[in-house]
Amino acid sequence: MHRVMLKNADVLVTMDEDRREISDGWFCFDDGVLSAVGGRDDPLPDEPADRVIDARGHVVTPGLINTHHHLFQSLTRTLAADLPLFGWLKTLYPIWSRMGPREMRVSAITGLAELALSGCTCSSDHLYLFPNGARLDDTIVAAGLVGVRLHASRGSMSIGESVGGLPPDALVEHETDILNDCIRVADTFDDPGPGAMVRIVLAPCSPFSVSRDLMRETANLARDKGVMLHTHLAENDEDVAYSLERFGCRPGQYAENLGWVGDDVWHAHCVKLNGSEIDLFARTGTGIAHCPCSNCRLASGIAPVRAMRDAGVRVGLGVDGSASNDGGDLMAEVRQAMLLQRVVGGASAMSAREALEIATLGGARTLRRPDLGSLEVGKRADFAMWPVDGPAMAGVSDLVTGLILSGPHRPSAVWVEGRPVVQDGQLTTMDLPMHLEQHRALSRELIEG
Numbered sequence: 037m038h039r040v041m042l043k044n045a046d047v048l049v050t051m052d053e054d055r056r057e058i059s060d061g062w063f064c065f066d067d068g069v070l071s072a073v074g075g076r077d078d079p080l081p082d083e084p085a086d087r088v089i090d091a092r093g094h095v096v097t098p099g100l101i102n103t104h105h106h107l108f109q110s111l112t113r114t115l116a117a118d119l120p121l122f123g124w125l126k127t128l129y130p131i132w133s134r135m136g137p138r139e140m141r142v143s144a145i146t147g148l149a150e151l152a153l154s155g156c157t158c159s160s161d162h163l164y165l166f167p168n169g170a171r172l173d174d175t176i177v178a179a180g181l182v183g184v185r186l187h188a189s190r191g192s193m194s195i196g197e198s199v200g201g202l203p204p205d206a207l208v209e210h211e212t213d214i215l216n217d218c219i220r221v222a223d224t225f226d227d228p229g230p231g232a233m234v235r236i237v238l239a240p241c242s243p244f245s246v247s248r249d250l251m252r253e254t255a256n257l258a259r260d261k262g263v264m265l266h267t268h269l270a271e272n273d274e275d276v277a278y279s280l281e282r283f284g285c286r287p288g289q290y291a292e293n294l295g296w297v298g299d300d301v302w303h304a305h306c307v308k309l310n311g312s313e314i315d316l317f318a319r320t321g322t323g324i325a326h327c328p329c330s331n332c333r334l335a336s337g338i339a340p341v342r343a344m345r346d347a348g349v350r351v352g353l354g355v356d357g358s359a360s361n362d363g364g365d366l367m368a369e370v371r372q373a374m375l376l377q378r379v380v381g382g383a384s385a386m387s388a389r390e391a392l393e394i395a396t397l398g399g400a401r402t403l404r405r406p407d408l409g410s411l412e413v414g415k416r417a418d419f420a421m422w423p424v425d426g427p428a429m430a431g432v433s434d435l436v437t438g439l440i441l442s443g444p445h446r447p448s449a450v451w452v453e454g455r456p457v458v459q460d461g462q463l464t465t466m467d468l469p470m471h472l473e474q475h476r477a478l479s480r481e482l483i484e485g
Contacts, residue, residue: 039064042088043091044060044092045060045062045092045421047059047436049096050411052073052411055389061074061075061096068454069231070413071413093424093425094448097155097419098397098408098419099155099396099451100155100396101157101353101396101402102151102158102160102355102366103325103352103354103403104266104305104356105159105357106161107143107148107358108140109128109147110150111135111143111479112131112358112359113358113359114359115128115359124334125202129207131485132165132167134167135165135482139482140163140171142471143475143478144178145182146472149466149471153447154365154366154447155420156366158184158405158452159185159186159187162189162191162241162266162304163191164192165191166209167206172217173225175188181465181466185232186233186235187236188225188236190221190236191241194208194214195208195246195247196208208245222238223261226261230407235264236261237264237266239265239267241268243283244278244282248283251295252294252295255296259300263300265301266302266303267303269288269291270288270308271307272305272336275308287308288309297316298320302322302323302325302350302402304354306344307338307339308337314344315347317347317349318344318348321350324339324349324350326351327369328373329355329368330361338379339376341386342381350402352400353398367440369395371443373386373395374390387437388436388437389436389437392440420447420451422448423447429442446461448461
């Protein structure tokens with residue numbers, strides 16, 4: 037058994053049932069699982085640690101959890117910067133069609149490294165196009181190299197422009213091929229156990245890019261395989277108008293009709309859900325990935341997160357694609373989520389602590405990861421250490437609130453499954469500067485065609 041002890045944290049934010057914040061906090065973990073948590077008045081474990089981490093001068097939080105991303109888009113940032121969703125997609129589809137396995141792997145490494153450097157220890161990724169031999173496997177390999185947990189979503193598009201869909205015909209797949217590959221990746225990669233580093237999700241891209249039959253069959257297949265379901269829903273006014281015109285109902289009703297509600301489902305964005313749809317999601321346990329920065333960038337609107345949370349909907353945070361955000365800083369999403377709810381609901385609509393809870397415990401609940409999201413005995417040793425001695429925190433009287441309000445912040449250390457992924461603010465698992473040179477060259481080649 038390998039025991040590590042972290043001690044002397046200025047504040048240890050546990051996110052446990054009582055939401056304890058412990059001064060002079062400490063915890064121990066054995067082989068990547070937390071075995072003891074306490075503060076200055078609690079007796080230390082008798083068994084000595086093999087390694088001690090001095091967290092003096094830091095706030096320590098659970099690792100942040102990203103519930104929606106498109107990692108491949110890190111190669112195409114800032115393009116179509118002034119277009120709404122549908123126009124933005126139509127501009128980028130032809131560029132993305134030139135990607136292949138190398139581009140998928142390189143872009144995913146960059147995106148996951150960026151997330152880790154913002155305190156993220158677990159990310160979902162929604163890969164829904166597979167040009168030129170690209171496979172979900174490419175993204176899974178990338179996560180292994182960076183060292184973070186990945187919920188890899190096998191996305192799909194089957195309805196091209198010629199039959200009324202949004203994507204070009206060259207980027208859609210035959211539905212039989214989609215379902216067969218869903219079976220392959222679920223059987224090959226999904227780990228349903230505690231501490232899983234990879235889980236598989238089945239994730240048709242959106243109601244405007246796949247058929248009703250594929251939505252139904254994917255839901256049936258996911259439940260047969262015991263994996264989760266994910267898609268985009270009610271992202272903006274165009275999305276809702278499309279649903280009303282093509283399906284004769286709002287997006288929430290469309291999802292319910294096809295079996296896309298339940299505690300094994302979470303939807304991205306949901307900016308335009310109305311009250312009855314929020315009640316539906318609360319009643320069925322359906323989750324939501326809230327992507328505040330992307331929603332602002334594409335002018336989609338402000339999701340009704342306050343109403344969702346009050347109704348009991350599971351809500352996590354997502355950075356969304358690197359070409360629609362255009363960053364992958366999950367702590368920036370925490371601050372933006374809080375600010376947007378205050379814009380529409382007043383200064384007390386959301387506190388800094390609630391926004392941080394959504395990014396940790398909320399993300400774990402949205403992804404059905406009871407082993408993550410808090411620092412308490414039995415949970416996995418996923419955590420971030422945030423220094424409080426820099427100019428951004430000078431004069432801050434409440435360190436936890438300051439972590440959100442006084443940013444931007446970068447963690448000095450990030451651990452996943454009891455292993456260091458970031459140390460002294462640098463990625464430890466790979467040569468990131470060398471990788472970024474390759475990424476920049478690939479991006480130029482891709483955009484220039």
